[in-house]
Amino acid sequence: MSATFDFTDKQVFIFGGTSGINLGIARCFASAGARVAVASRSQDKVDAAVAELEQLGAQADGYSLDVRDTDAVEAALAAQAEKAGALDVLVSGAAGNFPALAHKMSPNAFKSVVDIDLLGSFHVLRAAFPHLKKPGASVINISAPQAFIAMPLQSHVCAAKAGVDMLTRTLALEWGALGIRVNSIAPGPIDDTEGMARLAPNEAAREACRKTVPMQRFGAASEIGEAAMFLSSDAAAYVSGVVLPVDGGWAVAGAGSAALAASLMPNM
Ligand code: HXC
Ligand code: NAP
Numbered sequence: 228m229s230a231t232f233d234f235t236d237k238q239v240f241i242f243g244g245t246s247g248i249n250l251g252i253a254r255c256f257a258s259a260g261a262r263v264a265v266a267s268r269s270q271d272k273v274d275a276a277v278a279e280l281e282q283l284g285a286q287a288d289g290y291s292l293d294v295r296d297t298d299a300v301e302a303a304l305a306a307q308a309e310k311a312g313a314l315d316v317l318v319s320g321a322a323g324n325f326p327a328l329a330h331k332m333s334p335n336a337f338k339s340v341v342d343i344d345l346l347g348s349f350h351v352l353r354a355a356f357p358h359l360k361k362p363g364a365s366v367i368n369i370s371a372p373q374a375f376i377a378m379p380l381q382s383h384v385c386a387a388k389a390g391v392d393m394l395t396r397t398l399a400l401e402w403g404a405l406g407i408r409v410n411s412i413a414p415g416p417i418d419d420t421e422g423m424a425r426l427a428p429n430e431a432a433r434e435a436c437r438k439t440v441p442m443q444r445f446g447a448a449s450e451i452g453e454a455a456m457f458l459s460s461d462a463a464a465y466v467s468g469v470v471l472p473v474d475g476g477w478a479v480a481g482a483g484s485a486a487l488a489a490s491l492m493p494n495m
Pocket of ligand 2: 247249321369413415416420
């Protein structure tokens with residue numbers, strides 16, 4: 228974990244913070260001294276995440292909720308504000324994904340991902356607004372390369388995450404004068420995550436994916452946590468409305484051209 232950032236006396240709330248990338252972000256903030264709240268559907272995952280964050284020495288709180296339930300989101304944020312005051316950092320990272328062709332997907336399948344990723348982010352940001360520190364709060368939406376690179380089997384995620392990034396840009400505009408910064412992080416393929424397990428379910432698929440990353444490796448959840456801390460630190464005090472890819476160059480190259488580069492430069 229990083230020793231570079233100090234979030235002592237700061238408060239962070241991470242929606243979807245109980246596993247994978249978002250738990251990695253929670254671990255980073257907890258290790259840097261922050262009080263951290265996490266929320267997701269499974270009470271077991273919430274309890275395990277809180278216990279792990281407490282083991283890191285942080286004060287931690289957990290809420291079992293679905294981001295599609297606006298009342299539950301509002302209630303959790305109000306309860307946390309009652310306990311710990313205004314939020315310094317809000318991370319909206321709850322998401323769902325499964326590989327499916329658009330013409331074979333049911334309308335409800337497409338809707339379920341849009342409801343969780345895009346509408347869920349709107350619910351979280353809208354409900355958090357009264358509780359964000361003004362000035363000074365940092366809001367981070369967890370996006371994906373699918374927001375700007377079309378991918379087969381991902382029409383629902385591409386549409387939802389593109390919407391999330393426009394929400395980032397719009398709210399950076401609306402909230403900028405209040406001293407609230409709003410940014411997205413677009414992680415590349417991150418190892419040991421549910422997302423990668425679903426999109427690259429076997430070794431051959433993992434290897435093919437790894438080769439499309441210009442840096443030729445998967446990322447770690449802690450590397451997304453480092454980026455989240457950077458965006459929430461004074462070092463990024465004038466950074467708002469950006470979509471920051473943290474992806475070993477994946478987004479710059481696009482999957483196709485990175486694979487082409489690898490084939491043209493086999494001995495590099
Ligand atoms: C086709 C599917 C499907 C599949 C579900 N559905 N899985 N359709 N292929 N594999 C359909 C169902 O049939 C149903 O439609 C509709 O989707 C809703 O399904 P439910 O199971 O009722 O939904 P729910 O219980 O709300 O679960 C939401 C979920 C689920 C998204 C479907 O997978 C989930 O909870 N995911 C959370 C964890 C996750 O996905 N983590 C990875 C995030 S990674 P019908 O018509 O039958 O009612 C990520 C980006 C990764 O976001 C990027 C990597 C580079
Ligand atoms: P993950 O472990 O499944 O993380 C998703 C989190 O959101 C879990 O804590 C999950 O917990 C929660 N969640 C899901 N649906 C929810 C809902 N309706 N309401 C509340 N919480 C909900 O998957 P991950 O791969 O680490 O993905 C984390 C984030 O990174 C997502 O935003 C994803 O789009 C993004 N991302 C991932 C990758 C990657 O390589 N994995 C790449 C780019 C972007 P519960 O099941 O308890 O609800």
